[in-house]
Amino acid sequence: METAQLKGIIEAALLAYGQPLGIEQLREIFEEFERPDAAAVRKALAALAEDCASRPMELVEVASGWRLQVRSHFAARLSKLWQERPTRYSRALLETLALIAYRQPITRGEIEDVRGVTVNPNIVRTLTERGWIRVVGHREVPGHPELLGTTREFLDYFGLKSLDEMPSLAALRDMDDIGIQLDFDGPATVQAARAGLPAANDADAAS
Amino acid sequence: METAQLKGIIEAALLAYGQPLGIEQLREIFEEFERPDAAAVRKALAALAEDCASRPMELVEVASGWRLQVRSHFAARLSKLWQERPTRYSRALLETLALIAYRQPITRGEIEDVRGVTVNPNIVRTLTERGWIRVVGHREVPGHPELLGTTREFLDYFGLKSLDEMPSLAALRDMDDIGIQLDFDGPATVQAARAGLPAANDADAAS
Amino acid sequence: MTESLERADGSEAAAAAGEPPPQQEEMPFAIVDGEPVTEMPRDLYIPPQALEVFLEAFEGPLDLLLYMIRRQNLNILDIPIADITRQYMEYIQLMQELDLELAGEYLLMAAMLAEIKSRMLLPRVSDGGDDEEDPRAELVRRLQEYERYKQAAEDIDRLPRLERDVHPAIAELTHRQVVRILPEVALQEMLVAFKDVVQRATMFAHLHVQRETLSVRQRMSDVLALLEGVGLIEFIRLFRPEEGRLGVTVTFVAILELLREQLVEIVQAEPYQPLHVRRGERDPDALPLDEIEITTTA
Numbered sequence: 001m002e003t004a005q006l007k008g009i010i011e012a013a014l015l016a017y018g019q020p021l022g023i024e025q026l027r028e029i030f031e032e033f034e035r036p037d038a039a040a041v042r043k044a045l046a047a048l049a050e051d052c053a054s055r056p057m058e059l060v061e062v063a064s065g066w067r068l069q070v071r072s073h074f075a076a077r078l079s080k081l082w083q084e085r086p087t088r089y090s091r092a093l094l095e096t097l098a099l100i101a102y103r104q105p106i107t108r109g110e111i112e113d114v115r116g117v118t119v120n121p122n123i124v125r126t127l128t129e130r131g132w133i134r135v136v137g138h139r140e141v142p143g144h145p146e147l148l149g150t151t152r153e154f155l156d157y158f159g160l161k162s163l164d165e166m167p168s169l170a171a172l173r174d175m176d177d178i179g180i181q182l183d184f185d186g187p188a189t190v191q192a193a194r195a196g197l198p199a200a201n202d203a204d205a206a207s
Numbered sequence: 208m209e210t211a212q213l214k215g216i217i218e219a220a221l222l223a224y225g226q227p228l229g230i231e232q233l234r235e236i237f238e239e240f241e242r243p244d245a246a247a248v249r250k251a252l253a254a255l256a257e258d259c260a261s262r263p264m265e266l267v268e269v270a271s272g273w274r275l276q277v278r279s280h281f282a283a284r285l286s287k288l289w290q291e292r293p294t295r296y297s298r299a300l301l302e303t304l305a306l307i308a309y310r311q312p313i314t315r316g317e318i319e320d321v322r323g324v325t326v327n328p329n330i331v332r333t334l335t336e337r338g339w340i341r342v343v344g345h346r347e348v349p350g351h352p353e354l355l356g357t358t359r360e361f362l363d364y365f366g367l368k369s370l371d372e373m374p375s376l377a378a379l380r381d382m383d384d385i386g387i388q389l390d391f392d393g394p395a396t397v398q399a400a401r402a403g404l405p406a407a408n409d410a411d412a413a414s
Numbered sequence: 415m416t417e418s419l420e421r422a423d424g425s426e427a428a429a430a431a432g433e434p435p436p437q438q439e440e441m442p443f444a445i446v447d448g449e450p451v452t453e454m455p456r457d458l459y460i461p462p463q464a465l466e467v468f469l470e471a472f473e474g475p476l477d478l479l480l481y482m483i484r485r486q487n488l489n490i491l492d493i494p495i496a497d498i499t500r501q502y503m504e505y506i507q508l509m510q511e512l513d514l515e516l517a518g519e520y521l522l523m524a525a526m527l528a529e530i531k532s533r534m535l536l537p538r539v540s541d542g543g544d545d546e547e548d549p550r551a552e553l554v555r556r557l558q559e560y561e562r563y564k565q566a567a568e569d570i571d572r573l574p575r576l577e578r579d580v581h582p583a584i585a586e587l588t589h590r591q592v593v594r595i596l597p598e599v600a601l602q603e604m605l606v607a608f609k610d611v612v613q614r615a616t617m618f619a620h621l622h623v624q625r626e627t628l629s630v631r632q633r634m635s636d637v638l639a640l641l642e643g644v645g646l647i648e649f650i651r652l653f654r655p656e657e658g659r660l661g662v663t664v665t666f667v668a669i670l671e672l673l674r675e676q677l678v679e680i681v682q683a684e685p686y687q688p689l690h691v692r693r694g695e696r697d698p699d700a701l702p703l704d705e706i707e708i709t710t711t712a
Binding site for chain 3: 015016017018019057067068069070072074075076078079082083084087088089091094095097098099101102103104105130134135136137138139140147149150157158159160162163164166167
Binding site: 008009011012013015016017018021025028029030055056057068070071074077078080081 | 235277
């Protein structure tokens with residue numbers, strides 16, 4: 001078999017298999033009467049490696065054999081293909097964030113007093129990792145609980161120059177009309193935010 | 208971005224992802240400031256398809272987008288790479304699948320009417336697990352039976368862009384045509400059948 | 415029932431319908447000594463398992479009937495119903511003898527065939543015209559309908575498909591990074607959350623969030639954050655004249671509020687020395703004032 005033909009079959013095998021193939025495995029593809037020897041396979045692999053010079057993939061030898069792989073400089077760009085779809089933040093997280101924003105500095109205990117349930121440590125961690133809240137001090141009571149406040153990144157994210165720009169409670173009382181009054185992301189978002197949360201609906205209905 | 212560079216990135220993406228990517232998904236790889244428009248992506252895809260002419264792979268368009276695949280004439284040879292033989296599907300499964308594909312949306316009862324036997328629940332489960340069929344609604348009759356339809360994965364799996372590309376369905380012949388219909392597999396039949404995917408459904412619905 | 419009797423029935427039915435008797439001959443199984451053999455020899459032993467496999471290959475009565483029609487090259491639009499019924503019944507009998515679990519559909523079809531056969535024997539009303547449907551019409555429709563999907567299934571099976579005929583070209587991507595997209599939050603989502611939570615809370619009544627309060631609270635956080643870093647800071651350094659009078663006032667109110675909440679305290683090393691602000695004294699982490707070397711940076 002000519003090197004060109006052999007090279008084509010080997011490239012096909014490596015692409016189809018998607019995992020490394022050793023010289024022996026590559027030879028096994030062929031019927032006995034046409035089976036190339038190891039030297040011929042190596043020669044074809046060398047030719048294939050040369051072909052790859054002008055392509056976005058390269059032929060590399062790893063422990064278990066030869067592998068075609070996408071050149072590593074594409075990795076950062078292509079990683080986007082595997083991005084997870086972002087999940088929505090929970091109602092508990094949003095309420096915690098809202099309380100920290102409006103009542104800062106505030107301790108977890110105080111958040112719990114208002115919300116009536118304990119604050120999941122994951123929520124505080126998530127908000128901290130996101131760079132939206134930070135520990136701004138400790139309250140001088142037994143246990144010295146951390147006081148939480150919002151950050152500049154928090155303001156930046158929501159497009160606020162300062163907390164002054166957050167709607168006042170008076171505005172909040174008219175929240176039912178917010179979808180109409182204020183053109184944020186459109187009423188759909190508000191509706192979606194509510195739909196997910198029975199408690200919110202109850203509260204709305206009661207107001 | 209030049210077509211050559213774009214082509215390289217797209218080839219890298221398709222090879223790395225190993226599954227079809229749509230034009231929009233391909234555009235999403237790029238940062239906003241450099242994002243090519245759909246026309247540029249199509250141009251790069253055309254250039255890539257041309258490149259493949261001399262290689263053991265080809266660029267094909269299926270329902271979910273574009274896929275690089277090893278040319279099918281290698282398949283027989285490459286089957287040696289895998290220990291397991293590819294699954295063979297039973298006639299019962301294929302006939303059920305055919306009815307769902309050509310007559311969707313369709314209920315189990317309607318499938319049973321045509322095949323003259325009850326539908327094995329395992330077949331519906333297998334087809335669902337493979338991601339080839341799904342429940343697309345319920346028929347507004349007593350019992351609200353599920354309406355089944357095929358998925359994009361089904362089309363992808365069989366290398367089809369859309370249901371239009373399914374093999375044409377044989378035409379039904381009327382007993383009154385007994386005198387003129389002699390050439391069963393002749394061109395006239397084929398033509399009738401080609402028009403037949405929607406027409407056949409009408410006839411079915413009417414009967 | 416004998417063979418000849420059945421054949422006679424078939425001819426009779428065809429004659430009654432005013433149609434020529436079926437011309438199709440059964441396709442021979444084999445040619446023996448130049449003679450076509452159209453029936454399996456009765457005395458030939460067929461292993462029950464083999465027969466079972468053969469019979470189970472059918473997808474139901476329609477499939478079985480189609481097999482019989484196609485094998486004998488019969489015209490599906492002009493089925494010799496008596497012949498077919500006889501052959502069908504033979505298969506059914508065979509299946510029953512073999513104790514094969516016979517699906518109800520097979521018996522239903524047997525009844526349908528018997529009914530068609532008897533209707534074929536009735537004289538047709540010629541002047542009835544189109545209203546008079548061939549008794550076989552429904553069966554023919556169902557057979558054709560089934561056959562087209564049987565054919566379609568074979569066509570689908572022949573399509574090049576993944577795993578069997580088509581392999582996606584895959585190349586490894588090393589150094590892949592996991593990119594996590596953070597959820598988006600719209601401002602009003604948070605506001606809705608806040609509104610709900612304060613409405614639920616009993617302390618709602620004495621919670622007055624106003625513009626001033628908010629900026630004071632923000633400044634309180636800022637002051638605390640500053641202290642968190644250094645522990646102690648000169649009072650006047652907390653003020654930024656460039657913020658103007660309002661800004662200075664906000665800072666001042668913030669410090670007062672922090673004092674009230676005992677989050678900070680104001681200390682003075684000696685009379686007339688600069689005032690310093692530090693975190694509340696009871697904070698164990700805070701060093702006593704006299705141990706702190708006060709540094710002022712230019």
